[in-house]
Amino acid sequence: MRTSALFFASVALAARPFDNEPDTGIEAVLGGFAANKTLPPLRSIQGLPDFDWAARQYLPASNYTYYRNGAAGEWSYRNNLEVFQRFRLRPRVLVDITGVESTFSTTLLGYNFSAPFFISPCARGGNAHPDAEWNLVKGAGQGNILYMPSLYSSKPWQSIYPQRNSTGQVLFQQVYLDDPSINATRTLFQNIEAAGAKAIVLTVDSPGDGVRHRAARYGAGSANTGLSYFTWEYYQELQALTKLPLIPKGIQTVEDARLAVENGAKAIFLSNHGGRQLDTSPSSLEVALEIYQEAPEIFKQTEVYADGGVRYGIDVLKLLSLGVRAVGVGRPFMYANAYGVDGVKKVIDILKYELLNDAANLGVGDLKKVGPEFVNWKQTNQWFP
Ligand SMILES: Cc1cc2nc3c(=O)[nH]c(=O)nc-3n(C[C@H](O)[C@H](O)[C@H](O)COP(=O)(O)O)c2cc1C
Ligand SMILES: *[C@@H]1O[C@H](CO)[C@@H](O)[C@H](O)[C@H]1NC(C)=O
Ligand SMILES: *[C@@H]1O[C@H](CO)[C@@H](O)[C@H](O)[C@H]1NC(C)=O
Ligand SMILES: *[C@@H]1O[C@H](CO)[C@@H](O)[C@H](O)[C@H]1NC(C)=O
Ligand SMILES: *[C@@H]1O[C@H](CO)[C@@H](O)[C@H](O)[C@H]1NC(C)=O
Numbered sequence: 435m436r437t438s439a440l441f442f443a444s445v446a447l448a449a450r451p452f453d454n455e456p457d458t459g460i461e462a463v464l465g466g467f468a469a470n471k472t473l474p475p476l477r478s479i480q481g482l483p484d485f486d487w488a489a490r491q492y493l494p495a496s497n498y499t500y501y502r503n504g505a506a507g508e509w510s511y512r513n514n515l516e517v518f519q520r521f522r523l524r525p526r527v528l529v530d531i532t533g534v535e536s537t538f539s540t541t542l543l544g545y546n547f548s549a550p551f552f553i554s555p556c557a558r559g560g561n562a563h564p565d566a567e568w569n570l571v572k573g574a575g576q577g578n579i580l581y582m583p584s585l586y587s588s589k590p591w592q593s594i595y596p597q598r599n600s601t602g603q604v605l606f607q608q609v610y611l612d613d614p615s616i617n618a619t620r621t622l623f624q625n626i627e628a629a630g631a632k633a634i635v636l637t638v639d640s641p642g643d644g645v646r647h648r649a650a651r652y653g654a655g656s657a658n659t660g661l662s663y664f665t666w667e668y669y670q671e672l673q674a675l676t677k678l679p680l681i682p683k684g685i686q687t688v689e690d691a692r693l694a695v696e697n698g699a700k701a702i703f704l705s706n707h708g709g710r711q712l713d714t715s716p717s718s719l720e721v722a723l724e725i726y727q728e729a730p731e732i733f734k735q736t737e738v739y740a741d742g743g744v745r746y747g748i749d750v751l752k753l754l755s756l757g758v759r760a761v762g763v764g765r766p767f768m769y770a771n772a773y774g775v776d777g778v779k780k781v782i783d784i785l786k787y788e789l790l791n792d793a794a795n796l797g798v799g800d801l802k803k804v805g806p807e808f809v810n811w812k813q814t815n816q817w818f819p
Contacts, residue, residue, distance in 0.1 A: 452512055454502075455483035467491060476773050476780055481788075482745045482766040485777065489562060489769035497561040500654035501768045504709040506645045510717070511709030514743030517717045518752055522810045526797030534793050537800045538786065542580055542737060542760055543633055543679055543701060545604040550801065551750055551785055552580035553778075554705075554741045554762035555608030555635060555683075560588025562771040568597045569771050573778025575599035577786075580760070582606045582635050595629040606681065607631035610640070614662060616671060623676040634676060635703065638664065639684020644711045666697050673698065681739075684711075686721055688728045694736065701737035701759075708742055708764050718742045722756040726806060733757030747788025751796065755804045 458481070467474040468491040479485060490498050504511025540550045553574055559566035566588040574581035575598055583594045585608055595605065607626045611619055626634055641662045649655055673680045683703035685691050694702045704718035704725075716724075718740035725732050732738065733756070740753050741762030750761045763781070770777035789801075798804045 454515075455487050458483075460484055460487045464488070473772060476776055479777075479780060479784075481784060482763075482781060485766050485769035485772075485781065489772050492772055493562060496652040496654045499649055499652040500558060500561055501556070501765055503646050503649040503654065504713070505711055506647060506713035508648065508709060508713070510706050510713050510715050514706070514709050514717045515745065516743075517719050518743065518746070518749045520813075521719075521752065522813055523748070523796060524808055524810055525795060526808075529797035529799055531794045531797065531799040534799050534801065535786075535790050537802055538789065540760065540801075542604075542739075545580075545632060547580050547604070547760075548578035549782070549786055549789070550754060550760045551744070551789075552739075552760055552762050553582060553767050554708075554764040555582040555584035555637075556764050556768050557584045557586035558588050559584075559768065559771060562768055563774055565589075565774065566771070567591075567594045569775045569778050570767060571595075571597045571603075571605065572599070572775045573767075573782065575603045576775070576779050577782035579782055580604060580606065582608050582762070585609045592625070592629050595631075598630075601630060604632045605630070606633040606635050608635040608637060608683065610637055611662070611664075614664070616675070619672060620675045623672075623678070627676060627678060631678065633679045633681055633701070635681045635683045636669070636672065637684055637707075638669075638682045639686065639705060639707050639715075640711050642711075644707070645713070646710065666693055669697055686715055688721075688725045688732075691721075691725050691732050691738075692729060695732055699736055701739060703762070704738060704740040704758070705762070706742055718758075719753060719756075722753060722758055723811060726756045730757065733759075747785055747790075747792040748796075750785065750789055751792055751798070751801075751804055752809055754801060755806050755808050 464474045471492060473488055473492050538549045540547055553570055559570060563569055567583055568589060571581055571594050583591055583605060585591055679700040681701045681703055682694050682699055684705050685694060685702050686706060691702055704721045706715040722740055737759045739760050740758045744750060744761055744763050753761045766781050767778055770781045796808055
């Protein structure tokens with residue numbers, strides 16, 4: 435009996451269709467724009483998944499595919515999106531939630547922002563709009579959130595900084611080390627400091643190239659290739675090159691979170707690169723849960739950021755509830771950039787609106803106080819009996 439139940443479960447799983455955007459009527463209402471390959475008006479966009487749909491209809495297939503692709507069978511890509519709905523909430527009622535919006539603002543490494551979410555570093559902003567990353571930095575400035583430009587931007591990365599709304603707008607610069615020598619890296623870090631970045635985000639989840647079947651099919655391969663040999667010892671040498679905090683991005687286990695703390699990281703970034711590097715790597719929600727269960731002190735010892743598959747306000751709340759300090763969003767901003775700055779700003783506005791109402795309905799009056807008791811973490815994964 436046991437075997438046959440498992441057998442039928444696995445058959446059901448294999449047959450289960452994956453909805454890149456859950457069916458909330460996008461196709462039914464906006465299908466006409468797909469037929470003529472135009473962008474629906476921005477006011478008809480209701481949620482972050484709508485931007486994915488709109489970009490897929492509108493952009494050239496290879497442009498869209500570079501953003502959309504994940505590694506290999508895209509199991510991590512899909513898991514990043516689906517993992518959030520496997521955990522049910524434990525909403526509390528008759529809680530005074532007036533003023534919850536005044537608790538949105540937060541500090542990241544001491545800098546003030548209007549909300550605990552930010553734009554994750556994504557290469558090739560020019561795939562959706564000729565102004566590329568300039569729209570992202572302007573939208574982030576208007577919404578007063580953090581933006582982390584990618585080193586592999588379509589516009590030269592240095593040109594993003596003068597597009598800030600003031601020198602007070604804070605950016606954290608993501609890097610890959612194309613030339614990993616200390617001398618070349620020293621020069622790069624000096625240039626990043628001179629440009630005005632307030633932290634350096636070192637991507638550590640990509641020592642190999644991403645195996646990307648979908649992208650290869652469309653000739654839209656990855657922006658970073660080649661093997662790297664970085665170690666924690668090298669991290670120390672790199673940190674000694676700059677006064678800016680060096681944030682390791684791509685932490686995927688509690689062991690590495692501990693090592694990052696031991697190596698003095700002022701912030702760490704849980705990520706599986708949007709499921710683009712190592713297929714079946716865990717979502718950052720699962721990593722945050724592992725840290726919460728095995729070494730919850732880490733959330734106090736360093737600032738913990740996390741990204742991957744965040745599409746709704748409630749996804750942000752689930753990550754915050756475990757102790758994550760700020761949540762990154764990648765693809766939705768890239769897709770929204772097809773609309774330019776207004777699209778970027780709309781992502782921020784939608785997330786703030788959803789965060790406000792989800793917090794209210796969850797019975798959370800203060801975002802700083804949303805704790806793990808608001809989620810049923812013990813509930814087993816419904817897809818696997
Ligand atoms: C098109 C694209 C390009 C990316 N480029 C980079 C990059 O240059 N450096 C990096 O550290 N991460 C990169 N990432 C990963 C993102 O920083 C982020 O971890 C991921 O997009 C989060 O998942 P989400 O897209 O589901 O929100 C990229 C992701 C995408 C979708
Ligand atoms: C494309 O289709 C939409 C929805 O049917 C319509 O409103 C719009 O005017 C059309 N645009 C063009 C250029 O045909
Ligand atoms: C951040 O905001 C607080 C409270 O509004 C203020 O006291 C502080 O000076 C601000 N810090 C920066 C770096 O702007
Ligand atoms: C598609 O991507 C290329 C390369 O980034 C860019 O030159 C082109 O403008 C993009 N197309 C659209 C419609 O944004
Ligand atoms: C690195 O820079 C130092 C100091 O500027 C110099 O002495 C050394 O020769 C450089 N090494 C290489 C391999 O370029």
